[in-house]
Amino acid sequence: MKSSPPPQQPYHHGDARNALLRAASEILETSGAAGLALRQLAERAGLSRQAPYNHFADKQALLAELVKQGFERLGADMKAAADSDLPPVARLTKAGASYIAFAQQTPALFRLMFSKELVDVACYPKASGAAEHSFAQLCKIVAALTSPETVADMSLVAWSLVHGYATLCIETGLEGPEHRADRAALFTRAVLGSVQP
Amino acid sequence: MKSSPPPQQPYHHGDARNALLRAASEILETSGAAGLALRQLAERAGLSRQAPYNHFADKQALLAELVKQGFERLGADMKAAADSDLPPVARLTKAGASYIAFAQQTPALFRLMFSKELVDVACYPKASGAAEHSFAQLCKIVAALTSPETVADMSLVAWSLVHGYATLCIETGLEGPEHRADRAALFTRAVLGSVQP
DNA sequence: ATCTATATGTTGACAACGTCAATATTATTG
DNA sequence: CAATAATATTGACGTTGTCAACATATAGAT
Numbered sequence: 001m002k003s004s005p006p007p008q009q010p011y012h013h014g015d016a017r018n019a020l021l022r023a024a025s026e027i028l029e030t031s032g033a034a035g036l037a038l039r040q041l042a043e044r045a046g047l048s049r050q051a052p053y054n055h056f057a058d059k060q061a062l063l064a065e066l067v068k069q070g071f072e073r074l075g076a077d078m079k080a081a082a083d084s085d086l087p088p089v090a091r092l093t094k095a096g097a098s099y100i101a102f103a104q105q106t107p108a109l110f111r112l113m114f115s116k117e118l119v120d121v122a123c124y125p126k127a128s129g130a131a132e133h134s135f136a137q138l139c140k141i142v143a144a145l146t147s148p149e150t151v152a153d154m155s156l157v158a159w160s161l162v163h164g165y166a167t168l169c170i171e172t173g174l175e176g177p178e179h180r181a182d183r184a185a186l187f188t189r190a191v192l193g194s195v196q197p
Numbered sequence: 198m199k200s201s202p203p204p205q206q207p208y209h210h211g212d213a214r215n216a217l218l219r220a221a222s223e224i225l226e227t228s229g230a231a232g233l234a235l236r237q238l239a240e241r242a243g244l245s246r247q248a249p250y251n252h253f254a255d256k257q258a259l260l261a262e263l264v265k266q267g268f269e270r271l272g273a274d275m276k277a278a279a280d281s282d283l284p285p286v287a288r289l290t291k292a293g294a295s296y297i298a299f300a301q302q303t304p305a306l307f308r309l310m311f312s313k314e315l316v317d318v319a320c321y322p323k324a325s326g327a328a329e330h331s332f333a334q335l336c337k338i339v340a341a342l343t344s345p346e347t348v349a350d351m352s353l354v355a356w357s358l359v360h361g362y363a364t365l366c367i368e369t370g371l372e373g374p375e376h377r378a379d380r381a382a383l384f385t386r387a388v389l390g391s392v393q394p
Numbered sequence: 395a396t397c398t399a400t401a402t403g404t405t406g407a408c409a410a411c412g413t414c415a416a417t418a419t420t421a422t423t424g
Numbered sequence: 425c426a427a428t429a430a431t432a433t434t435g436a437c438g439t440t441g442t443c444a445a446c447a448t449a450t451a452g453a454t
Contacts, residue, residue, distance in 0.1 A: 048434075049411095050434080157383065160361035190358075194390055208402080209401090213402080246404090250442080
């Protein structure tokens, strides 16, 4: 009498796309984008190496989805600062600190989000839309601090400052998270001081 | 009667290391760091694929040499601004504009210089030395504008600003070179405005 | 001058990678 | 129910960085 075979795994993974993205996200933060191979993440998701191509056009499309998710999270942080019941100046400081925190907490994702060589965000409307929304929240915060004709300049200064500092911290070890609050305050002063009083 | 064979190429290239670096530099700016393969640049330099290993420990070591060269050039730009016979405020503006120009003119090299994933500068003393010298020139410019206890903060603001703006321009197409001078001036105001008057 | 060691150079080979192609299984559509 | 589409697998290919073995030229020691 032949014993019945053990229960087989179903043919379909059932949640392949999300499993792939989860695997990608994990590998990204441990090995960086350079160490993120499609074959590796397929294996981690319990799929074959060709399976990612059923859900993403190519490797860049998969990375673009990570980028979109990253901008959505960053945008939510910026929105939280914009919607907080703090005085306008404190909102800008809170937004700056959040931006820097995001980069310091998920450096590989932050790198990927601004790595035109790996993902050209302009080719992925959802990702670029999320990026624009993120920046718009920052502009909203700045708009509460100045007149309409200087909002653009001040927003540019704000973004350049936090982005430059965050990038230098993760790429050169410029400073660690213990300086974040002080630097956010310093940058707020610089932003306010960039316009004529 | 056997005719004599045509003149052979000498066994040794004669300038292999520099030929490899030149080839790497060319490919870097056309295909980016992601498109820069050791085999390709060896071929371009007229050498076999193993030849680069006679001059560089591995691919990263070769890239580190490019990074060092990049920081030397950037440092020279910063020094030129520091040594110019302009008033101190104009020197800062000139330095900022030079930094942004460097990034916009050689974006792939600029990316590589701050790409910890590709080249960890901390592991290459000559490259990190050149990077530090570059930043020190910026600090020298700032020192002429403020008191000793605020030099560090102002230098950090200056660097974060130009670095953030330069990076955003090359990675997101934020703005083109036509805005460079105006933005350098705006950033100077922000730097000066970051300290209490 | 001769011999040995070192530096520079080549090609064979390997594992890993992204992706194409063919095949198999399951789910959806008409 | 049959046909189509979506999801899944494995074979295969060209490319990559690097190891290893071998070849050639140069430098150093005697």
